[in-house]
Amino acid sequence: MKKVYALIFLCFCVVSSLQAQTTIYAYRNWQQSNPVNVQKGPVKFSSDNLGVVELIADQSTLGAVYAGTYFNYKWYAQVTKPGTQSSLEGLYTVDMNDGTRTLISTNGVHLVEMTYDYTTNTMYGIKNGAEYLMTLDLNTGETKQIGAFQTSTMSVYMLALACHVDGTMYGISTDDNLYRIDKATAACTLIGATGVNAAFTQSMDFDRNTGILYWLNCGDYKLYTVDITTGAATVIGGVGKNGDDSMASMFIPYIHVPVGAPDRVLDRKVVASGNSAILSWRNPSFDAQGKALTELTGIKIYRGEELVTTVTVSSDKIGQSMEYTDENLQDGLYSYRFIPVNSKGDGGVDSDDVSTYVGENAPGKVVDFVVKQGDNEAILTWKAPEEGMYGGTFDPGSITKYVITRSNGSASNEIEISDPSAMSYTDTPGFGTYTYSIYAVNDMGNGAVSTAAPIIVKPADWIVMTNGEAIVESGKTYHFYDAAGPNAYYPNTRNDTLTIRPQNSNGLVHVSFKQFVTDTYGDYLYIFDGADTNAPLIGEFTSTSVPSALVSLESTSIDGALTFVFYSDVMSRDEGWEADVTVTEKKRTILWRYH
Numbered sequence: 001m002k003k004v005y006a007l008i009f010l011c012f013c014v015v016s017s018l019q020a021q022t023t024i025y026a027y028r029n030w031q032q033s034n035p036v037n038v039q040k041g042p043v044k045f046s047s048d049n050l051g052v053v054e055l056i057a058d059q060s061t062l063g064a065v066y067a068g069t070y071f072n073y074k075w076y077a078q079v080t081k082p083g084t085q086s087s088l089e090g091l092y093t094v095d096m097n098d099g100t101r102t103l104i105s106t107n108g109v110h111l112v113e114m115t116y117d118y119t120t121n122t123m124y125g126i127k128n129g130a131e132y133l134m135t136l137d138l139n140t141g142e143t144k145q146i147g148a149f150q151t152s153t154m155s156v157y158m159l160a161l162a163c164h165v166d167g168t169m170y171g172i173s174t175d176d177n178l179y180r181i182d183k184a185t186a187a188c189t190l191i192g193a194t195g196v197n198a199a200f201t202q203s204m205d206f207d208r209n210t211g212i213l214y215w216l217n218c219g220d221y222k223l224y225t226v227d228i229t230t231g232a233a234t235v236i237g238g239v240g241k242n243g244d245d246s247m248a249s250m251f252i253p254y255i256h257v258p259v260g261a262p263d264r265v266l267d268r269k270v271v272a273s274g275n276s277a278i279l280s281w282r283n284p285s286f287d288a289q290g291k292a293l294t295e296l297t298g299i300k301i302y303r304g305e306e307l308v309t310t311v312t313v314s315s316d317k318i319g320q321s322m323e324y325t326d327e328n329l330q331d332g333l334y335s336y337r338f339i340p341v342n343s344k345g346d347g348g349v350d351s352d353d354v355s356t357y358v359g360e361n362a363p364g365k366v367v368d369f370v371v372k373q374g375d376n377e378a379i380l381t382w383k384a385p386e387e388g389m390y391g392g393t394f395d396p397g398s399i400t401k402y403v404i405t406r407s408n409g410s411a412s413n414e415i416e417i418s419d420p421s422a423m424s425y426t427d428t429p430g431f432g433t434y435t436y437s438i439y440a441v442n443d444m445g446n447g448a449v450s451t452a453a454p455i456i457v458k459p460a461d462w463i464v465m466t467n468g469e470a471i472v473e474s475g476k477t478y479h480f481y482d483a484a485g486p487n488a489y490y491p492n493t494r495n496d497t498l499t500i501r502p503q504n505s506n507g508l509v510h511v512s513f514k515q516f517v518t519d520t521y522g523d524y525l526y527i528f529d530g531a532d533t534n535a536p537l538i539g540e541f542t543s544t545s546v547p548s549a550l551v552s553l554e555s556t557s558i559d560g561a562l563t564f565v566f567y568s569d570v571m572s573r574d575e576g577w578e579a580d581v582t583v584t585e586k587k588r589t590i591l592w593r594y595h
Contacts, residue, residue, distance in 0.1 A: 022047040027065040030246035036567045050237045057099025063089045067111035068249030072351045091141035105141025118256045119167030130157040133186035147186035160202035178231035192231025203250035218246045255288035255348045262340035262347030270356040272392040277326040285319035295342040302337040331359030361388025363440035363447030371452040375460035378427045389448045398442040407435045474583040482576030490576040494568040501561040507583040508560040513550040515578040522569035530557040
């Protein structure tokens with residue numbers, strides 16, 4: 001009998017453990033134990049297994065994320081410009097499966113924390129500097145200042161922010177206390193001491209299904225729960241393999257619908273056919289809390305804000321694909337929304353509708369848009385769109401022009417290609433990192449935008465420190481610079497790995513540094529004698545003049561390559577380096593035979 005009770009108790013413990021597990025998303029910006037090779041980017045981990053952090057995408061070369069959170073199936077995040085901590089690049093959505101970033105807007109001021117309030121349908125944030133409460137428009141990126149954090153007697157500097165599902169806002173400040181915050185004025189009411197030193201960037205969020213407040217403290221890299229009645233923080237543990245992952249943009253996914261209501265429909269599509277729109281979707285299999293769905297009564301279909309119909313669904317159609325045809329439509333653009341329902345209420349719904357155009361359509365995306373590096377130029381090629389932007393009728397011969405946008409940080413320029421038959425363009429904007437996008441135009445309007453990966457425009461004989469590989473030819477001299485090129489200070493927070501390899505298999509890369517100036521309190525150039533960082537380390541260098549070992553440096557590896565890793569911290573930066581790169585031939589050993 002004792003064995004039976006023990007088994008029951010064990011099962012209870014297992015179930016309780018499973019219920020206590022919470023999946024947490026965040027953005028990793030740093031590892032204390034691995035500052036050089038840290039892989040920065042979106043991650044997820046379990047509250048009951050903090051040592052295992054899954055990297056969703058390595059975004060070490062992209063701008064960092066310090067403020068971000070979840071709302072309605074989307075990860076919203078402000079991104080800083082690469083190499084900076086507070087220079088805003090824009091507001092993006094981040095794909096929770098593969099990390100893909102989609103730009104919403106370049107508007108607004110930089111925030112260091114964000115939280116969503118479901119009672120007012122408002123995104124709030126802390127302005128960089130920790131002094132002001134802000135609101136953020138998720139459609140435009142615009143930010144508005146509400147007021148300064150302060151009690152009746154003093155100013156408060158807020159580091160972390162979270163809204164309870166009931167609308168109460170909480171914050172942790174630099175004085176290590178938990179406060180309740182008035183959303184209308186930013187006035188703060190002390191709750192109590194956390195008992196933990198709140199240092200550096202912070203992030204926290206409620207598990208709104210349980211009411212538990214989780215806090216990631218980047219002062220000690222630990223995850224805590226916080227008692228919202230006393231302020232006391234209880235440590236769960238260090239985050240990451242070595243317990244020292246520095247995280248921001250923490251959130252726990254939550255769908256604000258009644259318990260037991262369906263999760264959203266999937267695979268939403270709409271295609272125009274004549275004067276009709278054919279809608280298709282896959283019914284949900286789970287409720288909004290992640291449990292298997294046992295009841296589904298219908299799918300509400302909205303055209304714009306109008307309820308067109310409620311498609312009746314029986315329980316045997318849970319998880320199945322369905323269609324509906326919206327007929328007798330006039331020419332024009334139509335957007336549709338799907339809301340699953342059952343006896344518990346309306347279920348989850350994507351905030352972005354699916355759209356189609358009935359009648360002649362504006363162009364869809366161009367085909368095979370590619371941007372390649374030339375000699376101090378960017379070479380763009382593409383093919384005409386083959387379909388309409390919203391799936392409507394489209395004739396490629398209707399294109400009247402193309403519009404190219406060249407972006408460098410927040411600066412952008414439009415280039416109009418008036419020849420509708422053009423399929424290439426060569427741009428010469430000068431040295432820099434640029435992102436190009438393109439769309440076609442016809443009489444119905446501007447088409448869908450295609451964007452290529454960023455590219456460095458530089459002279460062919462320049463090698464610029466970045467992630468990747470440079471192939472050098474014999475008989476030529478190349479000029480090797482830090483990421484900023486000549487006559488400029490290199491950026492902060494770089495972590496780049498570049499291999500310089502000879503084109504000729506019998507060659508050896510030779511590098512002669514002419515200038516070398518780095519911040520000696522945290523910026524280092526590591527050099528490896530071979531084609532990767534597993535090769536022997538030649539040395540790590542930080543100096544205000546050219547180190548003697550770098551006056552003349554040559555590979556001795558069998559592949560003739562040298563690999564460079566440059567790490568810069570968030571503090572000071574300097575002029576960087578300039579070096580000449582050439583290729584020498586390996587010496588041949590000749591064996592003489594005497595007769």
